[in-house]
Amino acid sequence: MLDPAGIDQLREALTSAGYTSAGISDRLGPAATAAVSRGDHRAALRATADRDPLATLIRLFVCGQSEPADVVAAALAPLPLAAAQAAGLVVPHIDGVRRGVDLEPYGDRWWVVADLPAAHTGQPLAADHVLGIGGASTTLAGATIRRPVGRALDLGTGCGVQALQLATHADSVTATDLSPRALRFAATTAALSGQRWDLRAGDLTEPVAGERFDLVVSNPPFVVGPGSISHTYRDSGRPGDAVSADLARSAPTLLTEGGVMQFLANWAHVSGEDWRERVAGWFTGTGCDVWAIQREVSDPLGYARMWLADSGERADPQRMSDWLDWFDAQAIEAVGFGVITVRHSGRADPAIRVEELRQQLADQLGPQIGAWFDRQDWLRARTLRQLLAERYVAAPGLRLRQEASIGEQGWEVDRQLLTLPAGLRWAEETDPFAVALVAGADGQLPMRDQLALLAAAYDTPEAELAEVTAAVLAHLVERGMLLPATLD
Incomplete structure (x- = not known):
């Protein structure tokens, strides 16, 4: 979205202002920071009334306020305001300048660039909308096994959240996405955060056909629906939970021996069918060890409402009706959400476990999942x-x-x-x-x-x-x- 010089200038502006997770928390204090997470910006606006560079960036990109053009120009310097506007980072507004994208600190050394969510625009999302940091991306990042690897792959990278994390323990990172717009955002995220990834355009595994990786992660467009594509971030074009099944079947050809794939998935709870057998069946004949964990279950009405609200389509009753009719026709009683971890063991009798884990967890899943596979190895090695x-x-x-x-x-x-x-x-x-x-x-x-x-x-x-x-x-x-x- 910016040329290399512009990226360097923007990084300098963000760094010198202290626009990081810790910098924002320190400036606002714990009460205002907690309020912002709930969508209440009143205390944050009071704490940033003096409009120094950090205050301006918080008001602009965190609180979504319109700020005077000269104040924004000072906060973004040395990046010229005209360059920021040309890249779409900020846009002119009747009483100054407003944010054009979601520019969010990710820790204290990275920044993620994505589209603004529907809740902030008040409009239905565009078909090629690019998600920022959210619950799903955070869940996958926390569930990923963080051990040193050679080649890592992020399938459906979006704005690049998973790729950022992979680069901390992989020698090289490849990331794919079907959306050219998503790849532009991912390239900006990578450059702004000082990383280099091999970005490739195409549908899921197509851009890496014939290649193998030590670690594959994916937050794919897993939403269970009739197969049409209204939004590329959630709809794969495959009916039902077929995208999750396709990812499962791709594991043996994507992974090196001992390699691991971890992905988020939705699966249908079909009337008269055990959902555990459905998910386990995706891995028949793959020779892979599998631990599939169901974390949430939604009824069809709640599921459709959630995703229509997410994309700003809540006011479209026909979309809701069509979706529910499709669920009825497919005898889908509920939809499960969870994390699937696959390891290419090449065994005729791999360990396959599909189970619920819906209790609240105090710790991240990644170390727990890694330890589970370690214990499987230990058990397997003993008579x-x-x-x-x-x-x-x-x-x-x-x-x-x-x-x-x-x-x-x-x-x-x-x-x-x-x-x-x-x-x-x-x-x-x-x-x-x-x-x-x-x-x-x-x-x-x-x-x-x-x-x-x-x-x-x-x-x-x-x-x-x-x-x-x-x-x-x-x-x-x-x-x-x-x-x-x-x-x-």
């Missing part, structure tokens, strides 16, 4: 005999919660749950055998010695109990409730 030869410890903070009701014999335990207060915060209903197994896991004795004690307690031959014990162990290790004493 039943080796599994029982290991020593185990309970995860830090693991708790046993019991629910009981009063009866003729006093309190009777109805249900027992193993819970983790941190990480993924699992709450797993369990039985007395698993409770006893966890209670004895102090890291001192190998499980085979504990098995002898359990066999005596349950009056069951060790050989018969061994397979059951191994299955319980594997599940608790996978959940991260029991940890092998030797697992780093």
